[in-house]
Amino acid sequence: MINLTSDNLQKIEKFILDYSGIVISRIPAKGIQEKIGQHIALLGLNSVEDYIFLLKSPSGGLIRDELMSRITVAESFFFRNPSQFKYISTELFSEFVENRRALDLNEIKIWSAGCAGGEEPFSVAYIVKWFLRAKPDAKFYITASDINSRNLEKARQGLFKPRSFRKQSWEFQKEYKLPLTEENSDGYRIRREIREIVNFKFLNLKDIDSLKTQAGSDIILCRNVLIYFEERFRIELAAMFHKLLNPGGMLFLGETESLSSFNELFELKHCLGAYGYRKIRQ
Ligand SMILES: C[S@@+](CC[C@H](N)C(=O)[O-])C[C@H]1O[C@@H](n2cnc3c(N)ncnc32)[C@H](O)[C@@H]1O
Numbered sequence: 001m002i003n004l005t006s007d008n009l010q011k012i013e014k015f016i017l018d019y020s021g022i023v024i025s026r027i028p029a030k031g032i033q034e035k036i037g038q039h040i041a042l043l044g045l046n047s048v049e050d051y052i053f054l055l056k057s058p059s060g061g062l063i064r065d066e067l068m069s070r071i072t073v074a075e076s077f078f079f080r081n082p083s084q085f086k087y088i089s090t091e092l093f094s095e096f097v098e099n100r101r102a103l104d105l106n107e108i109k110i111w112s113a114g115c116a117g118g119e120e121p122f123s124v125a126y127i128v129k130w131f132l133r134a135k136p137d138a139k140f141y142i143t144a145s146d147i148n149s150r151n152l153e154k155a156r157q158g159l160f161k162p163r164s165f166r167k168q169s170w171e172f173q174k175e176y177k178l179p180l181t182e183e184n185s186d187g188y189r190i191r192r193e194i195r196e197i198v199n200f201k202f203l204n205l206k207d208i209d210s211l212k213t214q215a216g217s218d219i220i221l222c223r224n225v226l227i228y229f230e231e232r233f234r235i236e237l238a239a240m241f242h243k244l245l246n247p248g249g250m251l252f253l254g255e256t257e258s259l260s261s262f263n264e265l266f267e268l269k270h271c272l273g274a275y276g277y278r279k280i281r282q
Contacts, residue, residue, distance in 0.1 A: 118155030
């Protein structure tokens with residue numbers, strides 16, 4: 001296997017930063033170097049220069065995908081930070097449904113940006129189905145995106161192992177009295193009516209122009225993703241989320257993340273014990 005000197009590693013880290021915004025040292029997982037080394041060996045390459053050449057080449061999509069699938073952290077579980085889901089389902093949806101006509105809008109557009117294996121967008125789809133029981137005329141469109149194609153493929157299948165469920169995942173379903181999954185010999189399968197309302201797609205958040213497809217969003221969840229990015233990119237992304245949100249739209253981040261330097265664009269809102277960010281200026 002090729003010797004990954006610190007000089008070689010720096011070159012690869014620079015590529016990863018430029019391509020995805022990810023700062024490798026922020027990834028807690030061990031063995032990243034080995035994973036990259038194995039990838040280079042699998043491709044049968046003799047130098048890091050050749051590896052980087054392939055990663056940068058226009059036809060290197062599959063190689064870039066494979067590298068991202070190896071290094072990204074896909075840790076997630078259903079109804080993570082349940083207060084945010086409670087707030088969205090019991091307060092925000094009703095508000096948006098009422099404002100639809102005034103804003104001349106139709107669907108409520110929700111985007112899970114950095115959706116990992118699908119736990120987050122299926123939790124969203126679940127509360128949408130719950131809400132539709134009371135307001136069947138409401139219209140929703142859910143997009144779930146990620147840079148990790150392998151996880152997107154897995155998410156589309158809607159099959160999960162017990163580790164995607166925590167105590168709060170079961171408590172949430174008990175409270176909402178709606179089953180999320182059906183048991184399957186391979187684990188838990190998301191019920192079809194919930195599964196089929198999530199639209200998965202590949203989106204690299206670093207490719208800022210490609211995010212324009214998400215214009216007109218009402219809710220953006222980008223939770224536990226910004227922590228891996230450098231500050232400059234976080235600032236750029238938050239400004240882009242602001243542009244993509246409809247008036248009054250909301251951005252939700254992970255429990256340990258904050259947008260402290262954005263108080264002129266977003267207002268911090270208490271959401272039943274959690275937080276969200278409300279767009280405040282055009
Ligand atoms: C820790 S998971 C968070 C999953 C979910 N949002 C949650 O909070 O449970 C982080 C996700 O961000 C994705 N990600 C990292 N960099 C990305 C980028 N540049 N574009 C899109 N997704 C990215 C990773 O592939 C991973 O699936």
